[in-house]
Every structure is written in structure tokens, then in C-alpha cells.
Amino acid sequence: MSPLLPLIExxxxxxxxxxxxxxxxxNLTLQNGExxxxxxxNGAGKTTAMHxxxxxxTPTSGEVSVLGMSPFKERHVIAQNINFSSxxxxxxxxxxxxxxxxTFARLYAVPNAKNKISDLLELFEISYLxxxxxxxxxxxxxxxxxxxxxxxNDPQLLLLDEPTASLDPEIADTVRKxxxxxxxxxxxxxxxxxHNMPEIEQLCDRIVFIHQGRVxxxxxxxxxxQKFSTQNLEQVFIKIVRGEYQ
Amino acid sequence: xxxxxxxxxxxxxxxxxxHKRSIPRAFEIAFWPVMELLVWGFVSLYIxxxxxxxxxxxxxxxxxxxxxxxxxxxxxxxxxxxxxQDVWTQNIINILVTPLRIWEWxxxxxxxxxxKILIILIxxxxxxxxxxxxxxxxxxxxxxxxxxxxxxxxxxxxxxxxSSLILRWGxxxxxxxxxxxxxxQPISAVFYPLSILPPWLQVIAMGLPSTYIFEGxxxxxxxGSLSLDYLLLPFFLNIFYFIVSALIxxxxxxxxxxxxxxxxxGMD
Numbered sequence: 001m002s003p004l005l006p007l008i009e010x011x012x013x014x015x016x017x018x019x020x021x022x023x024x025x026x027n028l029t030l031q032n033g034e035x036x037x038x039x040x041x042n043g044a045g046k047t048t049a050m051h052x053x054x055x056x057x058t059p060t061s062g063e064v065s066v067l068g069m070s071p072f073k074e075r076h077v078i079a080q081n082i083n084f085s086s087x088x089x090x091x092x093x094x095x096x097x098x099x100x101x102x103t104f105a106r107l108y109a110v111p112n113a114k115n116k117i118s119d120l121l122e123l124f125e126i127s128y129l130x131x132x133x134x135x136x137x138x139x140x141x142x143x144x145x146x147x148x149x150x151x152x153n154d155p156q157l158l159l160l161d162e163p164t165a166s167l168d169p170e171i172a173d174t175v176r177k178x179x180x181x182x183x184x185x186x187x188x189x190x191x192x193x194x195h196n197m198p199e200i201e202q203l204c205d206r207i208v209f210i211h212q213g214r215v216x217x218x219x220x221x222x223x224x225x226q227k228f229s230t231q232n233l234e235q236v237f238i239k240i241v242r243g244e245y246q
Numbered sequence: 247x248x249x250x251x252x253x254x255x256x257x258x259x260x261x262x263x264x265h266k267r268s269i270p271r272a273f274e275i276a277f278w279p280v281m282e283l284l285v286w287g288f289v290s291l292y293i294x295x296x297x298x299x300x301x302x303x304x305x306x307x308x309x310x311x312x313x314x315x316x317x318x319x320x321x322x323x324x325x326x327x328x329x330x331q332d333v334w335t336q337n338i339i340n341i342l343v344t345p346l347r348i349w350e351w352x353x354x355x356x357x358x359x360x361x362k363i364l365i366i367l368i369x370x371x372x373x374x375x376x377x378x379x380x381x382x383x384x385x386x387x388x389x390x391x392x393x394x395x396x397x398x399x400x401x402x403x404x405x406x407x408x409s410s411l412i413l414r415w416g417x418x419x420x421x422x423x424x425x426x427x428x429x430x431q432p433i434s435a436v437f438y439p440l441s442i443l444p445p446w447l448q449v450i451a452m453g454l455p456s457t458y459i460f461e462g463x464x465x466x467x468x469x470g471s472l473s474l475d476y477l478l479l480p481f482f483l484n485i486f487y488f489i490v491s492a493l494i495x496x497x498x499x500x501x502x503x504x505x506x507x508x509x510x511x512g513m514d
Contacts, residue, residue: 088336
């Protein structure tokens, strides 16, 4: 893939479900090494957009390109180079931490998987959990395990759907630092959704505000805050959801 | 190709891990087949005693039928349960966003089913020999291999259809995993000859590969040999059913992609 091509390019994307227009001429680009926050209230279309990028949801109309390819025609090539984690998707609870990571290392054909797994477990400070059943982990441990799974294949692009939703502030901070480190050192692009506005302000280079499937605001966190004449992103969020904007 | 094998191995191991630690899961492989063997075996012995030797071959027919039926049933279960396993654990999206291809997933489930059935066959053969002096290998000879493979393939196709129904209706269709094979049991002439069925049902039965295998099994017991038709016809039918069931699965998958059902699987 050419380094000049955006990692994600969505043009005029629409997704119609019976009775709901989940995405309404939605546009989004994400460049190499960029962290973009996709924000919006529940049901705004964030997950729909992510699932479309992952190739598990077919759009009604519009163009979608991930790493310069179509997620519907070249999903397997794309899948090898991206990864995904969501607070709402679990790893099998009846397998141990090590069994889960080994399974995904094989699915991503990770070379030298044993070392890679051990490095990631250490990085997320969960090395002591290898033999524990995933179902017996706390939600914070599960989230960190999910993120280990996410980084197994050295992805160029990460799609993270509320990854810190169930973490305590200290662990959430560690996770953000690790993600930022990977982003800077390995130039990974990250599409990030969260309802934690201070987290978005801290982590994201750019944000895209989405409401009822449409982009309402876009820019750096600072630009968006200025545009809505508020003090912070949380106030922007409330203004948008309550319709208190021009 | 190397990558495909890595994917298939990953999924095979993912299913196998479940049996490694858990004694109930390890038992689950053979528990029901062994119970069925005990019941059918003793029923056959009783019938033999009551009939005073007039039905000397009843035990051979019934135990053969029971073991063969189990191959078909467990094969269907292996495919459908492998798929639903990831739906139950809400892991399906994690799997679908990896480079795993659908056909690799199917192959992994088939291999997993094959290994499970091999273990069941060994256990049942040894038990039947010890309890009823019934030797499966001696009774069916080398025919056992193509007949078992035919049943395995047909069970796999039925498993794919069952999985397609789960793709369409989610866990609401879960009960079908256990129920669907029993729709085939009366028509496949498992425990009785095809001629017992009414003529119109015989026509339907002849469209199922399983019918030829069960008829063939009884022919071998009676005559000691088997026309090649009993193996080739079900094989060609199996190819047809496998293609049809794979196409149905793929179509349901595409529909689930369009209607956003993949992300909701397991949430119902």
C-alpha cells in the first residue's frame, strides 16, 4: 500500500436498516499514524461504521476503502493488517488466556508467536494470567487481554470500540499510554470510539462527531471545542445531542 | 496454502482446547453414544431371547445401525456446535474479522468432527465387542471406511444447513441443532429396511445418501458383500448436498452481512 494513501477512506456511505438510516452520506478519512476519535451518542452510527470497515456489514451505498482496498472484495488481505477490539465482543470465556492468544496468533499467522504473546502480556501487565480461564478474569483484565489480541499481528490500523469502557482510571491511563506509544513508534493508525471525552481530548489527533448517521463536526479537539464555543468536548457532546447548535 | 493450514489448525485447536481441561466435556464425546449402545444392545439381546434364535441377526442389525447413525449425528453436531460455540461466547466477530476464510472454518470443523467420530467409533467398537461379542470391523469389513466417510460428509452438510439457520434466526434456532438430524432418521431407514416405508416415502428416502448406507449395511450383514452402487450413489448425492449446503450457508452469510445480523449473533 502506498504511504500516501489514507488507511481509511469512506465516501458518501449510507446504511439503511428497516425503519432506520444508520449512516447518512457519511465521510471519513484516517491517515497513516493518525488517531481519530469517532464520537456520538448511542445509536449514532459509530459501530455501524466500524463494522462496515471490518467487512462484516455491507453498505447500502457509498465507497469504503481500507488500506487502499475494498473490505468486501479483499477482506482477507486487509484483515491480516488490521485488528479490532470492542468492549462488547468477548474472547471465549471457556479458554485460558494463553489458549485464546495462541488461537488468534495462529489465525493471524504470527511469526515467533510465543515471544510475541509473552511480550504483549508483559506490556499490559497480565503475564500472571496465562493459565487463568478468560471467564474468570475481571472486566479490566479482559479488556487488556482483548488489546493483547489486537496487537498480535502488528496491525497498521486498529479499530477500537470503547476499549477503556470497563477500566479503572489508572489502568485506562496505562492503556492509553501503550496505545499512544504503539501509535508513535509503529505509526499505527487508530480509529477510536469512546464516551469518555477527556480521554478523547488527550488521545486523539482529530475527532469526527457523528449524530443520526451524519458527520456534524470534524477537526482537532481544540478546533471542535472552538467551533461550538464550549469549554470542552463533553459540552460539545451535550450540545449536539440536545440539538443546541446552529 | 501454509497460511490456510495455520488457520485450520487454529480453529481445530480452538475446539479441541474445550475437551482438554474439562472432564464433563471429555465425557460428552462418548457419553450418549455409549448409553445408546447399552440400551440398544440389551434390547437386541432381549429380542433374541424372546424370539428363541429366530432373529439371530437382530443384534448385528441394531448395533450396526446405532453406530452408523451416531456417525451421522455426531458429524452434524460437530459442525453446528463448532459454529454456535463462538456465537454462545460472543466471539463470533473476533473470528470473522481475522483472515480466516469461511471454507477454512468449514474444513476445521470437519476435521474436528472426524477426530471426534474416530474416538467414538473406537470406544463403541471395543465396548460392543466386550459386551455383545459384536465385531464391527469383522461385520462390515473394509466397507466400513467408505460408508463412514459418506455418513460423515452427509452429517457435515446437515450441520452446515443447521448453522445457516442460526445465521438467519440467531440463538432462537438453537434447538434445531439437536432436532434437525431426527427429521432424517425415520426417512433414512436406519433401524428397518427401506421396504417398510410407504412407497411415496421410499422415493424421498432414495434421495438421501444415508438411506443407501443403512441399506448397504444390512446387505453386508445378510450377504457378506455389497454392490458398488451402495457406495457411489450416496457419494455423488453427498457431493450434491455438500455444494447445496455450502451455497446456502454462504447465501445466509451474505444476507447476515446485508442485514447486520452478524454483529447481533449471540445477543438474542
